[in-house]
Amino acid sequence: MIGRKTLNIGVVGYGFMGRTHSNAFLQAPRFFDLPYQPVLKAVCARNSERLKSFANTWGYESAETDWRKLVERADIDLIDIASPNDTHAEIAIAAARAGKMVMCEKPLGRNAAEAKAMTEAVESANVANMVWYNYRRVPAVVLLKHLIDDGRLGRIFHYRAKFLQDWTISQDLPQGGEGLWRLDVSVAGSGVTGDLLAHTIDTAMWLNGPIAEVSAMTETFVKQRKHNLTGQVEPVGIDDASAFLCRFQNGSLATFEATRYARGHKALYTLEINGEHASAMWDLHDLHRIQFFDHRDEGQLRGWRSIHVTDSDHPYMRRWWVPGLQIGYEHTFIHQAADFLEALSEGKQAAPTFRDGLATDLVTDAVLESAKTRQWEAPCT
Numbered sequence: 001m002i003g004r005k006t007l008n009i010g011v012v013g014y015g016f017m018g019r020t021h022s023n024a025f026l027q028a029p030r031f032f033d034l035p036y037q038p039v040l041k042a043v044c045a046r047n048s049e050r051l052k053s054f055a056n057t058w059g060y061e062s063a064e065t066d067w068r069k070l071v072e073r074a075d076i077d078l079i080d081i082a083s084p085n086d087t088h089a090e091i092a093i094a095a096a097r098a099g100k101m102v103m104c105e106k107p108l109g110r111n112a113a114e115a116k117a118m119t120e121a122v123e124s125a126n127v128a129n130m131v132w133y134n135y136r137r138v139p140a141v142v143l144l145k146h147l148i149d150d151g152r153l154g155r156i157f158h159y160r161a162k163f164l165q166d167w168t169i170s171q172d173l174p175q176g177g178e179g180l181w182r183l184d185v186s187v188a189g190s191g192v193t194g195d196l197l198a199h200t201i202d203t204a205m206w207l208n209g210p211i212a213e214v215s216a217m218t219e220t221f222v223k224q225r226k227h228n229l230t231g232q233v234e235p236v237g238i239d240d241a242s243a244f245l246c247r248f249q250n251g252s253l254a255t256f257e258a259t260r261y262a263r264g265h266k267a268l269y270t271l272e273i274n275g276e277h278a279s280a281m282w283d284l285h286d287l288h289r290i291q292f293f294d295h296r297d298e299g300q301l302r303g304w305r306s307i308h309v310t311d312s313d314h315p316y317m318r319r320w321w322v323p324g325l326q327i328g329y330e331h332t333f334i335h336q337a338a339d340f341l342e343a344l345s346e347g348k349q350a351a352p353t354f355r356d357g358l359a360t361d362l363v364t365d366a367v368l369e370s371a372k373t374r375q376w377e378a379p380c381t
């Protein structure tokens with residue numbers, strides 16, 4: 001604490017992401033030399049009993065049941081949005097107008113129009129902003145980025161990504177309400193396109209540059225589900241599965257697939273990139289490794305290397321334990337919080353910014369549009 005400026009944080013949402021973010025703000029200054037000491041000033045959600053218990057568990061100084069009150073508070077420097085997608089735009093725009101820094105969960109908006117308004121709000125208020133596309137902070141994925149940027153793969157020909165889950169196969173699963181808002185299109189904006197493909201698109205554009213055009217198909221396998229809030233059986237408006245072909249601006253070709261109907265897969269996010277000299281693969285289920293093949297290796301010894309990304313010269317790893325000991329999912333959020341605070345002290349803006357989040361939403365909009373029109377679509381600029 002000594003010598004560090006305090007940064008007062010107000011987090012909206014105490015669910016899955018509320019926990020990862022609270023943990024990240026607590027741990028970041030313990031493992032990174034940061035100029036700021038994040039203070040868990042307030043947490044906001046609507047159920048006051050559960051809110052109190054969450055605030056006690058994580059050491060929040062106070063709690064609010066209305067995000068508007070949180071945004072108005074003079075003692076809050078940064079609003080962190082970890083609530084469902086339909087809340088992102090309204091909270092982020094109000095926070096920016098109140099002069100707060102804003103961090104927001106992905107997808108930035110339910111669609112690109114919302115994301116654009118949010119981006120304009122933070123840019124015109126000139127406040128620091130960031131979207132929690134946390135897979136950019138997996139050390140193995142960062143290593144992959146360094147290899148690509150150093151030219152080790154050469155010209156890129158192919159990019160391949162999948163994000164597979166299996167938790168919505170049952171027809172009896174209702175839609176809407178707590179825990180199941182992802183199945184309600186009015187809250188989520190879309191199904192797996194905005195939820196899962198958005199992650200794969202953000203990583204892909206970070207690694208391989210902008211996407212030029214897409215050709216997509218989507219499917220809703222279960223067409224009606226009981227809605228938890230109305231008690232009525234209602235049409236399902238989300239896409240259960242989504243796949244697309246695309247061309248990147250650098251001329252490489254790609255395939256992307258996401259589904260919640262791949263029995264046996266819980267969160268199988270995999271990516272592969274094939275270049276002129278080398279190929280690399282990464283798998284979230286084995287997140288501390290990359291598989292790497294370099295054609296320029298000596299012939300008889302040429303083969304796929306499995307690199308355990310835990311050495312002290314690997315990205316972020318000198319901050320953690322000793323070489324050979326791996327870290328996990330929660331650390332990606334810690335890295336992101338640390339990078340945000342470090343950039344802030346240097347007067348810089350850490351990526352992914354809201355503008356980067358908007359770029360992903362423009363691609364997901366194009367994917368959904370192409371699935372409808374059955375035509376190739378270019379993300380709007």
Ligand SMILES: NC(=O)c1ccc[n+]([C@@H]2O[C@H](COP(=O)([O-])OP(=O)(O)OC[C@H]3O[C@@H](n4cnc5c(N)ncnc54)[C@H](O)[C@@H]3O)[C@@H](O)[C@H]2O)c1
Pocket residue numbers: 012013014015016017018044045046047067082083084085087105106107132133134178179195
């Ligand atoms: N970066 C990632 O890998 C990742 C992973 C999961 C979720 N997400 C994103 O994080 C966001 C939250 O997802 P989650 O899984 O944590 O959801 P969740 O359902 O676990 O939690 C949502 C929280 O928001 C609160 N909430 C809902 N409406 C609110 C309102 N009007 N005011 C204040 N609080 C409100 C709920 O009470 C709950 O605490 C979503 O945008 C989701 O897409 C990102």
